[in-house]
Amino acid sequence: MEKFLDFIVRAGSLDRRVIFVVIALAVMLPLFFPLGLPIRPTNSSQQVYDVVEELEAGDKALLSFEYGPSTKPEIHPMAVALLRHLLSKDVKVYITCLWPDGQFMALEALEQVADKQYGKVYGEDYVLLGYRPGAEAIIKGLVSNIRKVFTVDSQGDFLDDIPMMAGVNQVKDFDFLFSASAGYPGTVEWVQYAADPVGVTMSTGTTSIQVNEVMPYVQSGQIKGILGGMPGAAEYESLIGQAGIGTSGMDAQSVAHIVIVAFIIFGNISFFIERRRSKKY
Amino acid sequence: MNGSEIFGAWVAVFLTLGIFSYLYKDNPFYKIAEHVFVGVSAGYWMAMAFWTQVQPNLFGRLWPTPEGEISGFMLKAWYGIYNFFGFILPSVFPNGGIDKGHGHDPHFIYLLPFALGILMLLSVSSKWSWMARLGIAYTVGMAAGLRAYAFLNSNVLGQIKGTAVSFVDMPLFSLTGVSVFNNLIILVGTITGLLYFYFSKEHKGAFGKVTRVGIYFLMVSFGASFGFAVMGRISLLIGRFTDLISYGSETYHYASIWVLVLMIVLLTVWTIKGDKKATG
Numbered sequence: 001m002e003k004f005l006d007f008i009v010r011a012g013s014l015d016r017r018v019i020f021v022v023i024a025l026a027v028m029l030p031l032f033f034p035l036g037l038p039i040r041p042t043n044s045s046q047q048v049y050d051v052v053e054e055l056e057a058g059d060k061a062l063l064s065f066e067y068g069p070s071t072k073p074e075i076h077p078m079a080v081a082l083l084r085h086l087l088s089k090d091v092k093v094y095i096t097c098l099w100p101d102g103q104f105m106a107l108e109a110l111e112q113v114a115d116k117q118y119g120k121v122y123g124e125d126y127v128l129l130g131y132r133p134g135a136e137a138i139i140k141g142l143v144s145n146i147r148k149v150f151t152v153d154s155q156g157d158f159l160d161d162i163p164m165m166a167g168v169n170q171v172k173d174f175d176f177l178f179s180a181s182a183g184y185p186g187t188v189e190w191v192q193y194a195a196d197p198v199g200v201t202m203s204t205g206t207t208s209i210q211v212n213e214v215m216p217y218v219q220s221g222q223i224k225g226i227l228g229g230m231p232g233a234a235e236y237e238s239l240i241g242q243a244g245i246g247t248s249g250m251d252a253q254s255v256a257h258i259v260i261v262a263f264i265i266f267g268n269i270s271f272f273i274e275r276r277r278s279k280k281y
Numbered sequence: 282m283n284g285s286e287i288f289g290a291w292v293a294v295f296l297t298l299g300i301f302s303y304l305y306k307d308n309p310f311y312k313i314a315e316h317v318f319v320g321v322s323a324g325y326w327m328a329m330a331f332w333t334q335v336q337p338n339l340f341g342r343l344w345p346t347p348e349g350e351i352s353g354f355m356l357k358a359w360y361g362i363y364n365f366f367g368f369i370l371p372s373v374f375p376n377g378g379i380d381k382g383h384g385h386d387p388h389f390i391y392l393l394p395f396a397l398g399i400l401m402l403l404s405v406s407s408k409w410s411w412m413a414r415l416g417i418a419y420t421v422g423m424a425a426g427l428r429a430y431a432f433l434n435s436n437v438l439g440q441i442k443g444t445a446v447s448f449v450d451m452p453l454f455s456l457t458g459v460s461v462f463n464n465l466i467i468l469v470g471t472i473t474g475l476l477y478f479y480f481s482k483e484h485k486g487a488f489g490k491v492t493r494v495g496i497y498f499l500m501v502s503f504g505a506s507f508g509f510a511v512m513g514r515i516s517l518l519i520g521r522f523t524d525l526i527s528y529g530s531e532t533y534h535y536a537s538i539w540v541l542v543l544m545i546v547l548l549t550v551w552t553i554k555g556d557k558k559a560t561g
Contacts, residue, residue, distance in 0.1 A: 073520020100329040133334045151382025192431035208513035220443020230516040249519040
């Protein structure tokens with residue numbers, strides 16, 4: 001028994017590089033050999049799905065892309081899944097970006113979903129308004145008059161020349177608002193400056209780290225559901241019945257979590273054994 | 282797959298593995314990746330801000346494409362300044378004005394933010410840096426005014442409404458939906474959590490016991506935050522590994538494998554050399 005405890009104590013002071021290698025293997029192996037673990041949608045993901053499901057053909061959805069390459073693995077799958085859901089229902093999609101990189105993410109998602117998968121027409125089924133710096137000031141501008149902020153879209157076409165922009169002047173003209181957000185400016189600002197004052201139905205997809213910050217708005221009903229990180233994306237993919245990057249990453253995510261939890265438990269046991277021994281002597 | 286895409290993949294692999302190499306120890310690969318990242322980020326942000334905001338929204342409003350012939354001494358002088366800038370920087374000030382959908386008449390009110398912006402740039406001069414405060418003061422004032430109402434409405438009133446929970450016409454206990462039990466937890470957690478931050482009274486006796494409950498709620502919240510943070514980091518790691526795996530394919534000429542092998546060899550050589558120097 002004492003030898004076993006000695007082993008645990010020694011293992012507790014393991015070289016951190018060994019831990020890195022173990023985590024790397026825990027992530028990498030399921031990517032090569034998928035386990036096919038089941039994905040069960042949570043209430044908050046189901047809520048987002050239900051809100052989108054209630055939209056009808058011709059309804060207008062405003063999507064805001066506020067993430068970049070650094071958070072792409074978490075947010076991009078949910079943005080793609082949401083686009084699939086909206087465009088499959090023939091909802092008109094309007095895209096803005098509060099982050100400069102968001103425009104590239106939006107272009108990538110639109111090419112994959114709107115162009116290649118559904119063959120939608122730019123300017124009639126979807127429009128990419130593009131990026132404007134200014135954070136909450138931009139949201140305020142969109143609430144009062146879209147054309148004050150965007151005179152041209154991302155391609156340089158005047159808004160008045162785009163068919164689907166006819167009759168769209170303010171945020172309140174939209175039936176649904178979705179913020180794919182990785183931080184500031186993002187979900188919180190959309191709630192504070194658009195969804196709450198205007199009363200437009202809003203859902204969001206955020207990075208895992210933001211979930212705790214945004215969850216109070218979901219609990220209070222200010223936001224209708226939240227897709228939290230890669231699991232949120234995987235859940236949404238399972239809800240729309242189209243597996244994507246989120247689903248393929250969930251096996252690795254689950255295994256890595258088990259390994260991390262095991263390390264935490266192991267480290268704690270080692271700590272308590274050492275503390276007990278130091279008290280003894 | 283064209284050459285530029287393959288080259289981009291090789292660069293991405295090098296930078297990714299360069300950053301990862303720090304986990305072994307600080308080394309030149311990490312330094313290169315770090316400096317490239319900082320430099321590219323700064324350049325990218327500056328170019329992006331200039332071409333998406335300053336040029337179209339500021340200069341585009343100050344010197345929009347005029348309708349027809351420019352008449353009047355003032356306008357001619359104004360566009361004379363523009364033409365002078367256009368001679369120096371034709372890409373920023375194209376011939377005939379900037380057409381970004383801001384009408385045809387100059388919006389002279391935008392001279393104010395233009396001036397404030399220039400004043401902010403004076404912060405680099407120790408003699409004139411005080412003038413930068415005007416721009417900063419405007420920005421701070423505007424942000425405070427903009428945020429005050431929004432915070433009050435969404436974070437104070439909205440959250441108070443959200444915390445005003447019901448205890449009737451609902452199940453006693455539910456794991457997935459609303460219930461008396463869940464609402465009780467929200468009520469107790471909110472009140473005890475708020476009381477913990479009340480420092481005008483010493484946390485002793487009954488009050489101390491209540492605030493201790495508040496601490497437990499806060500600890501659960503921090504634990505959840507940490508869990509989500511770990512989940513986020515693992516997601517990003519999965520994203521990088523997914524890219525590395527795809528860049529390790531024949532399509533990209535096994536970029537990941539070649540770069541990884543090369544890095545391991547060089548790091549090993551440097552480590553051995555370093556050890557020899559230390560012992561020699």
